[in-house]
Amino acid sequence: MTTALGSVAAGAILALVAIFGGVAAISPSANSAAKSERVVIYDAP
């Protein structure tokens, strides 16, 4: 019983961290370098 409760609690905490991490990852816009340039740089961060 204790083991099961521990698993559920640990799983819930980690799931929350994963969700918040995922949301944080989604927030910045993709490839958000300057739109207009003479050359589209392939490895611009």
Added chain:
Amino acid sequence: MRGLVILCSVVLAGVILGPALGRGVVLAYDLAWSPDARLTPFATGITTPTPRAVPSDAFVWLLGAAITPSLAQKVVLAALLIGASLGAAALLREVRPVAGRWGLCAAALAAVWNPFVSERLVIGQWTVLLGYAVLPWAVRAARRAVVGQTGSLPVALWLGVSGVGGVNSVLLVVLGVFAILLAGARRAPRRMIAHLCVATGATLGISAAWMVPSLVAEIAVDSRSVAAFGPAPDTPLGVWGSLVSGGGFWNVAAHPAARDTVFVSVTAAALSLVAMGIYLVEVRRRNALELAAPVIVGALVVVLSALPALRTMWEWLVTEVPGGGALRDSQKFLAPWMVAVAVGVGLVVDSLRRDRRPWGTPGAVVVIGSVVVLSSQLVWGVGGRLDAVRVPADYRAAAAALSTMPPGEVGVLPWSQYRRYAWNGDRVSLTLAPRMIDQRVLSDDSLPLRSGVISGESPRSAQVSEDIASGLTPVAALSRAGVRYLFVERGAGFEEDGTDEAAARAAGRVVAETESVLLVELPGGGFGAVQMPRANTVGWEITLLTSVVLVTLGGVRVVRRRLPAGLLRSRP
């Protein structure tokens, strides 16, 4: 239990791809996918010095013609992830046949939820991921062949599947298969020679479509690309610390931001090392040391490329040895390492679950949770970086119209192969033109990097770039190259001051002018219908013949395995 693992794998693929499964196609960096099924000269590899996307683009066309290109892309991307997950679980069962559902699901998770998959997905290199997905299956088949459990056919079939992706996927799988077969030679040398012969034949046959033209072309590799495509740190732990946990891809644009933190990078490295250690101990314990061979060989290639002391030798290997250019992006050879790490994670979780002490199950949950948290950027289209979009109807109509016009070479402007289409959320992607226009297409094939421009392979493209650099306008340079049509893409992420468009209009007859495209026909353009060079013809013939043989043999094998069960079930 099998159903649960399949369910896990499907859910994982859904969570990772997310918006990429929506309507339209995903265009991201090297992932340029035509929304219309059209077998263009580029797709067959006959308009570039070395075939760039052969036979992968032809396969994409075939699948797209059958089920629509949009659906084909979703099927391919999902199949890659599901295949990688299930493959790791299957390999875990090979290493530890009694592994339970927790371990299998953990292996399935770790196989796709890691920096290696994340970085390759972001950059759109689905052919590398195909090799990664096939690898555990091919490794398992090779191991079974080594111990005499099966013959050579399953190995040849998996090599055939990897052949769909072309050079990248074949290299990864060949490395794994040959490492195991050679390592297994100590058990039964004669049997191994037979397996090696079959594997070599299948590899050469399935690769002929790109291999024969590439060998004939003898294209020089830009020496600057050796350093540019070498492993790069994506964590504060440097190159080696990044590589250990499956990162270290050369392109900074693909690096997950979370790996910048010391906590994440150290935890990821520690978890990978523990998982790898457990994997090696387990394969040794089960007298299956061959399964360590792909890891060692793959790691050796990466080490060779990253050691400063061996830089000269590595550069010579890449630039001077025929086919060496395929080794430049050496981080992809981490694939066997990552497969082993995924199996190792499964072993750790399985061991913890079997431990009757109180911390067993919570420990297993913590390990699984750590895998999830350490690569949380993968959620929902890798944080939105993969998203299906609809290619504008006017762009598609212009490409379709141009495909039916009299044969002639098409010059693509702006003069660069990369775009930030406004309708694609300004994401970087290859231009769609060569994959959508059924004509010979001349575009800039150089690679613009922050460190400088890496030369492409086409001498005609290089001549146009040279002419532009010497002061000619892009339109004049393309006109001088003898193109018949100009395909000017609008809203492609470049400064649009109208210079190119005005010059194009003035240079010839405007065929179409829409929001996304300006199409102009120039007077006196050369290059008529595209002829397939002899080397390409021979290569394709060999590859198609090999495919037919492999598909037939595979079909016979499936029927043979199912027939007895079917007969038993059937009523008289």
